[in-house]
Amino acid sequence: MVLSFFKNIHLFKNEPTILFFHGVTPRIIDREVQDIHLEENQFIKMIKKLQKKYIFLSMNEIEEYRKTNYKIPKNSLILQFDDGYENNLKVVYPILSYFKIPFTIFITTNNVEFGTRFPTFIAKIALKYTSKKKIEIPNLLKINNYRSSDWNFIYKNKIKNLIKNSEVKTSHKIIKILEDLIPDFLWSELIEKYDSDKPLNWKQVKKLSNSGVEIGSHCCNHNILHSLQPKELIRLEIVESKKIIKKKLGRCDYFAYPNGSINDICCEAYKIAKRNYSSAFTSISGTLNKCINSYLIPRSSITNSKCENILNEILAIKKNNPKYMIWQKEFVKR
Numbered sequence: 001m002v003l004s005f006f007k008n009i010h011l012f013k014n015e016p017t018i019l020f021f022h023g024v025t026p027r028i029i030d031r032e033v034q035d036i037h038l039e040e041n042q043f044i045k046m047i048k049k050l051q052k053k054y055i056f057l058s059m060n061e062i063e064e065y066r067k068t069n070y071k072i073p074k075n076s077l078i079l080q081f082d083d084g085y086e087n088n089l090k091v092v093y094p095i096l097s098y099f100k101i102p103f104t105i106f107i108t109t110n111n112v113e114f115g116t117r118f119p120t121f122i123a124k125i126a127l128k129y130t131s132k133k134k135i136e137i138p139n140l141l142k143i144n145n146y147r148s149s150d151w152n153f154i155y156k157n158k159i160k161n162l163i164k165n166s167e168v169k170t171s172h173k174i175i176k177i178l179e180d181l182i183p184d185f186l187w188s189e190l191i192e193k194y195d196s197d198k199p200l201n202w203k204q205v206k207k208l209s210n211s212g213v214e215i216g217s218h219c220c221n222h223n224i225l226h227s228l229q230p231k232e233l234i235r236l237e238i239v240e241s242k243k244i245i246k247k248k249l250g251r252c253d254y255f256a257y258p259n260g261s262i263n264d265i266c267c268e269a270y271k272i273a274k275r276n277y278s279s280a281f282t283s284i285s286g287t288l289n290k291c292i293n294s295y296l297i298p299r300s301s302i303t304n305s306k307c308e309n310i311l312n313e314i315l316a317i318k319k320n321n322p323k324y325m326i327w328q329k330e331f332v333k334r
């Protein structure tokens, strides 16, 4: 008993942690619209703090650790970025390559291909900038006296959940209705204004890949892979995105579930990811150890508020691990 307790302490100390981000931008215009991006100066400050205490590992090093008895350095971190924003090349890459820190980007292939913005960005902008007083999503939502000053409340409490938790056809309908809240000329203006949310293009993805940045898949269309989605859609999102990335870059070994929290990963998605990738990543907080499932790997999202207090945040992630281990055990029984 005493022996195994000490063994666990030893393991605990050495468990690497994955931190994931979305974007980093030189200037935040609106903190609420750009809630998934960190400001460049804030990001640099955080990296400097982390560098004093942690060692940064690449995905290859982590794979080695998980498969063999490769000794992992104490206090190690892995950095990942979801969605594939252009600022990952223009802002993140120069900073992290200066500090010689490896990182991974999970791209959504159709956003890279067509340059389209992500649904949550469209929703936030539409709600914030519309001048319409009536918003109606048939059978789901009706607001007669809409005030755009309430946009973030409506977004966070109603629209975000509707987009993320509905079946794909309904999500598309909602996005179309929201898009129509704003005239085309205003869309062009706002898309230019919020360039933090512009996705990478293939030329930029290739440049990153050639510079040693690991590129993984984050689906074709960022559809959330919950149990309401048609099976064929889940298969396409996971398998086709890999095929496309492999064709463009030569390989694609890693997958990150869109949204990636407990209700965003159905059994079908897990099984397909397992057949097609060497590991898959969730957004459920926890640290890495040899007992975790390679297709339900925990990661912790670092948002603006967590960034300020990063060292304490990392300690909190370690504490959350028992919860993660229980969830993972239950999931694989399903």
Ligand SMILES: [Zn+2]
Binding pocket: 082, 083, 218, 222, 258, 259
């Ligand atoms: Zn995402």
